[in-house]
Amino acid sequence: DGGITQSPKYLFRKEGQNVTLSCEQNLNHDAMYWYRQDPGQGLRLIYYSQIVNDFQKGDIAEGYSVSREKKESFPLTVTSAQKNPTAFYLCASRPLRGGTGELFFGEGSRLTVL
Amino acid sequence: QQPVQSPQAVILREGEDAVINCSSSKALYSVHWYRQKHGEAPVFLMILLKGGEQKGHDKISASFNEKKQQSSLYLTASQLSYSGTYFCGATNTGNQFYFGTGTSLTVIP
Numbered sequence: 001d002g003g004i005t006q007s008p009k010y011l012f013r014k015e016g017q018n019v020t021l022s023c024e025q026n027l028n029h030d031a032m033y034w035y036r037q038d039p040g041q042g043l044r045l046i047y048y049s050q051i052v053n054d055f056q057k058g059d060i061a062e063g064y065s066v067s068r069e070k071k072e073s074f075p076l077t078v079t080s081a082q083k084n085p086t087a088f089y090l091c092a093s094r095p096l097r098g099g100t101g102e103l104f105f106g107e108g109s110r111l112t113v114l
Numbered sequence: 115q116q117p118v119q120s121p122q123a124v125i126l127r128e129g130e131d132a133v134i135n136c137s138s139s140k141a142l143y144s145v146h147w148y149r150q151k152h153g154e155a156p157v158f159l160m161i162l163l164k165g166g167e168q169k170g171h172d173k174i175s176a177s178f179n180e181k182k183q184q185s186s187l188y189l190t191a192s193q194l195s196y197s198g199t200y201f202c203g204a205t206n207t208g209n210q211f212y213f214g215t216g217t218s219l220t221v222i223p
Contacts, residue, residue, distance in 0.1 A: 031209055042116070042201060043156070043213040050209050058210070059116075090155055096209060102146060103203065103211060105155035 002027045006091050006106030013078075013085070013113050021076045021109045023091035030096040032074035033103070036060060037088045046089075049074055050096065078111065086113045117142075117204050117214035125220045126192045134187040134217045136202030145178050145185040146203035148213075149196075156201060159187075192221045 004025045013019045025032065031050050035043040045058030049068040063082025068074055074093075078085045088110050092103040117138040124132055136145065144163045148156035162178035162185060173190040185202055202214040 031211075033211055035213070042216040044116075045210065045212060048210060056208075056210070092211075094211070100161050101144065101205070102158040102161055103148075103156075104158075108155055 004091060004093055004104055004106035006089075006109050008109060009107065011109060011111045013111060015113055016080045018077055018079050019085075019111065021078070021089055021091075021111070023074045023076065023106060024072055025074075025093045025104070026072060027093060027095075027104060028071070029093035029104070030071075031094050032068070033092045033094075034058075034064075034066065034074070034076045035090045035092065037090060043090065046076065084113075085111055087111060116212055117202055119200075119202060119214040119217045121217060122215070123218040123220075125222060126196075128194060128221055128223055129191050132189045132192060132219060134189075134200050134202075134219070136185045136187070136204075136214050138183045138204055140183070140204075140206065142178075142180065142183050142185075143205045143207060145176075146205075147176055147185075147187050148201045148203060149198045150201065151198045189219070192219075194221050194223065197221045 007022045033048040034046040037043050044060050046064050047066045049055035055066050055068050065077045090108045091106045094103045117136050120135045146161045147159040150156040176187045178185045197220050200217045205211050
């Protein structure tokens with residue numbers, strides 16, 4: 001079945017550590033996105049990518065980094081520079097040609113900094 | 115950059131109607147609507163592409179006024195399953211995808 005897989009689902013991190021959240025899709029979608037959601041809040045765009053080896057910052061990119069070495073993969077690294085990383089992280093993808101252009105989401109990764 | 119939604123929260127009794135509005139200060143290329151249940155990923159409801167377009171399925175419909183950069187979601191005869199947080203989403207020519215501020219909808223028996 002086609003879809004988006006995020007891992008891990010839950011992650012605990014000590015302050016000062018970098019962590020990488022995985023996002024893999026087998027939908028052959030061009031665009032991939034990372035969002036952050038805090039309790040009771042909306043989804044804020046961290047980074048997005050339209051094509052392999054290219055990505056753009058969203059509104060809250062500071063303290064985060066991404067790579068897009070393969071079309072299927074868009075990992076997000078939460079660095080120690082991110083001052084308040086505890087949040088729910090959602091990865092999404094969508095086609096840029098054909099289809100409705102709707103976003104398909106992974107199940108999310110919940111990061112807690114201890 | 116984030117589209118603004120109103121109201122922020124609404125409580126309905128089963129069978130009542132609701133309207134959720136989404137407004138952007140920037141030009142909208144298309145508008146999506148999603149519903150999110152607590153702790154889950156958002157689920158796609160519909161997309162509107164053209165100015166003045168209306169769409170709907172079952173008892174949920176939406177309109178998009180491209181000139182005013184506004185969209186509205188209409189929920190009629192609400193059911194308990196409609197509870198959740200509703201987000202509009204907007205794309206621009208740069209393929210960025212921004213979500214609105216969100217509207218919490220609670221349907222009570």
